[in-house]
Amino acid sequence: MSDTKEKTGWFARLKKGLKKTQVNLVGIFTGGVVDEAFLEELEFQLIASDVGVEASAKILDSLRDRIKLKGLKTQDEVKVALKEIIAELLKPCEASLDFDAHNPLVIMMCGVNGAGKTTTIGKLAKHFSLMNKRVLLAAADTFRAAAREQLAVWGERNQIEVISQDKGDPASVAYESIVSGKKKGMDIVMVDTAGRLPTQTNLMNELSRIQRVQGKAMEGAPHASILVLDGTNGQNALAQVKAFDEAAKLTGLIITKLDGTAKGGVLVALACSRENPIPIYYIGVGETIDDLQTFNADEFAAALVGLDK
Numbered sequence: 532m533s534d535t536k537e538k539t540g541w542f543a544r545l546k547k548g549l550k551k552t553q554v555n556l557v558g559i560f561t562g563g564v565v566d567e568a569f570l571e572e573l574e575f576q577l578i579a580s581d582v583g584v585e586a587s588a589k590i591l592d593s594l595r596d597r598i599k600l601k602g603l604k605t606q607d608e609v610k611v612a613l614k615e616i617i618a619e620l621l622k623p624c625e626a627s628l629d630f631d632a633h634n635p636l637v638i639m640m641c642g643v644n645g646a647g648k649t650t651t652i653g654k655l656a657k658h659f660s661l662m663n664k665r666v667l668l669a670a671a672d673t674f675r676a677a678a679r680e681q682l683a684v685w686g687e688r689n690q691i692e693v694i695s696q697d698k699g700d701p702a703s704v705a706y707e708s709i710v711s712g713k714k715k716g717m718d719i720v721m722v723d724t725a726g727r728l729p730t731q732t733n734l735m736n737e738l739s740r741i742q743r744v745q746g747k748a749m750e751g752a753p754h755a756s757i758l759v760l761d762g763t764n765g766q767n768a769l770a771q772v773k774a775f776d777e778a779a780k781l782t783g784l785i786i787t788k789l790d791g792t793a794k795g796g797v798l799v800a801l802a803c804s805r806e807n808p809i810p811i812y813y814i815g816v817g818e819t820i821d822d823l824q825t826f827n828a829d830e831f832a833a834a835l836v837g838l839d840k
């Protein structure tokens with residue numbers, strides 16, 4: 532995830548992944564004049580990319596100021612300014628996990644059904660073990676047998692230990708995994724939880740319980756409480772963040788499937804949705820392990836408007 536060659540490869544993948552979102556946004560930069568009609572069309576396309584009405588208005592205000600201040604004339608100049616404004620808005624969301632803060636670092640993943648939790652855990656576990664971290668997985672999705680099996684098969688293939696219980700209590704799977712992780716000197720314990728909808732009150736309460744119980748196994752656990760969001764959900768992500776934050780005290784987000792959607796602008800909406808936006812740890816633009824990378828505001832903004840870094 533670090534050297535320049537890998538980074539270049541990732542940027543190309545990110546740009547390709549965001550193609551569907553880019554198409555409409557980039558399509559309006561035809562080299563014509565920068566007039567009111569052009570700016571209104573740009574605002575419309577931002578809204579269509581799920582940037583949201585408020586965030587789009589904010590971007591356009593800043594853009595108009597910059598056009599005046601810097602005397603921008605061409606659409607190319609406006610595109611660069613647009614990229615800079617989006618990058619500035621996204622910057623507060625940049626964050627990385629602090630692997631040295633706790634031993635083990637306990638990470639809990641939650642989200643709606645099919646958001647990509649289990650596959651993301653698999654990709655991250657692999658990334659972490661390539662960083663020479665010892666990883667333990669807790670299959671606290673006791674609801675769906677297939678999810679447990681998916682994690683078990685994956686763990687076996689990658690020589691990563693997975694703790695699970697047949698029809699067990701998810702909170703106790705999480706608890707026991709942390710105790711075991713401490714005993715075995717693991718660096719990271721990752722807890723998978725069952726998919727649930729914000730409207731399923733009993734399941735959201737269960738998530739709160741899974742979260743609370745971890746603190747009994749280790750002070751401050753889970754140290755990272757991550758909501759995995761399906762990028763194709765667009766603006767619905769905002770409601771999911773609110774509900775899961777209330778239930779699981781989120782520390783960060785991972786946004787998957789940005790390759791399958793024209794709604795990639797939702798990251799800007801998330802960044803603008805509150806004064807202290809929830810950090811974005813990783814984003815996913817495909818099915819392979821290399822398609823999940825740390826979130827970088829500059830790269831994302833450039834890829835979104837179809838510019839090079």
Ligand SMILES: Nc1nc2c(ncn2[C@@H]2O[C@H](COP(=O)(O)OP(=O)(O)OP(=O)(O)O)[C@@H](O)[C@H]2O)c(=O)[nH]1
Pocket residue numbers: 642643644645646647648649650651672675678725726727787788789790791815816817818822
């Ligand atoms: N195209 C694409 N597909 C992805 C990405 N991330 C995950 N997926 C796919 O999304 C599907 C659902 O992923 P899962 O990991 O099973 O989702 P989950 O959240 O664990 O599902 P539940 O256990 O039902 O809640 C799988 O087919 C993944 O391969 C991504 O970034 N891009």
